[in-house]
Amino acid sequence: MGNIITNIEQLVGRTPLFEFENYEKKHDVKAKLLGKLEYFNPSGSVKDRAALNMIKAAERDGILHPGDTIVENTSGNTGIGLAAFSASRGYKLTVFLEPGQSEERQKILRAYGAELKSMLDVPGVPEALANGTFTTQFYQDAIQAYCDAQPTHHFFINQLINEANPRAHYETTGPEIWEDTDGKVDILVATSGTAGTITGLAKFFRERNKDIKIVAVQADVTSRPGGSENPQTIDGTAPFGDPGFPDGLKAPFIVGFDYDECIDVKGEDAYALGREITKTDGVFLGQSAAAALYAATLVAARPENEGKNIVAILADNGMKYLSTNMYPLDKKVQ
Numbered sequence: 566m567g568n569i570i571t572n573i574e575q576l577v578g579r580t581p582l583f584e585f586e587n588y589e590k591k592h593d594v595k596a597k598l599l600g601k602l603e604y605f606n607p608s609g610s611v612k613d614r615a616a617l618n619m620i621k622a623a624e625r626d627g628i629l630h631p632g633d634t635i636v637e638n639t640s641g642n643t644g645i646g647l648a649a650f651s652a653s654r655g656y657k658l659t660v661f662l663e664p665g666q667s668e669e670r671q672k673i674l675r676a677y678g679a680e681l682k683s684m685l686d687v688p689g690v691p692e693a694l695a696n697g698t699f700t701t702q703f704y705q706d707a708i709q710a711y712c713d714a715q716p717t718h719h720f721f722i723n724q725l726i727n728e729a730n731p732r733a734h735y736e737t738t739g740p741e742i743w744e745d746t747d748g749k750v751d752i753l754v755a756t757s758g759t760a761g762t763i764t765g766l767a768k769f770f771r772e773r774n775k776d777i778k779i780v781a782v783q784a785d786v787t788s789r790p791g792g793s794e795n796p797q798t799i800d801g802t803a804p805f806g807d808p809g810f811p812d813g814l815k816a817p818f819i820v821g822f823d824y825d826e827c828i829d830v831k832g833e834d835a836y837a838l839g840r841e842i843t844k845t846d847g848v849f850l851g852q853s854a855a856a857a858l859y860a861a862t863l864v865a866a867r868p869e870n871e872g873k874n875i876v877a878i879l880a881d882n883g884m885k886y887l888s889t890n891m892y893p894l895d896k897k898v899q
């Protein structure tokens with residue numbers, strides 16, 4: 566029979582590269598604004614690539630076995646990807662969520678059968694946060710200790726240091742973009758959570774084009790999830806390039822990572838672009854995707870970038886942000 570998919574894993578990757586032509590015309594953009602639409606992945610985000618690759622690598626390395634529980638700390642999308650592939654491969658999954666995750670993400674994780682916990686449920690974390698000794702390393706050690714204390718085998722998959730995370734982008738996302746542009750990418754723009762996406766892509770592109778510009782995007786200090794009262798935060802992103810930001814609080818892949826520029830984006834600017842692009846081009850973006858595309862528009866507006874190909878990685882779509890005020894409903898029809 567024709568073309569029938571029997572496993573959601575067959576749907577990971579090969580996402581479209583989309584040119585925002587209507588937006589370009591409206592604003593007389595002189596560069597090409599290209600977005601890698603990662604919400605076409607089967608559980609709806611870029612993190613499907615890393616989730617699947619990490620599970621496969623752990624199976625290959627003999628450290629994940631049938632009946633095991635996978636454990637992860639996640640801002641949501643990695644958990645959702647792991648939940649989908651754990652379901653299809655028969656694993657149990659426990660996720661520790663960072664604060665401020667949207668309600669939809671939590672409901673989706675539950676629907677796939679994952680067990681949800683707060684990072685504050687990890688023994689020792691509330692105390693470390695209260696007394697200022699919390700570091701990324703501390704958090705990873707605390708989750709590992711939690712896993713070791715369980716009566717059955719709990720495997721901490723740890724996207725923060727798992728090399729299969731950036732490798733997923735080196736081996737799939739990068740080659741797809743290369744193929745779709747015939748290798749003609751001048752500037753790559755991406756947000757970062759674990760930095761798996763941006764470090765894997767930077768390695769791929771720098772090996773092929775020494776002139777490529779790698780632009781990292783982070784939420785402006787007022788728009789960061791967790792530590793901000795701002796109702797317009799940018800979910801799924803972590804601080805990237807703040808001078809003086811201690812290495813101990815950064816995602817390990819970022820430390821020592823060579824990027825050309827880091828752009829701070831305010832939540833309100835990302836949301837406004839998300840709302841506009843839905844109307845100009847019919848593409849419904851999530852918060853970090855809108856932030857990445859907003860940064861790409863800033864880069865595109867520079868005279869030196871006229872005629873260049875700018876690729877922004879658009880991590881997910883707007884569906885998981887409907888409980889936030891990114892896409893408000895001014896009047897509910899009864």
Ligand SMILES: Cc1ncc(COP(=O)(O)O)c(C=O)c1O
Pocket residue numbers: 610611612640641642643756757758759760761762763800801802851853854880881
């Ligand atoms: C919405 C969203 N955008 C961007 C990212 C960043 O991806 P990475 O972890 O590869 O840096 C994530 C990761 O969790 C995410 O959930």
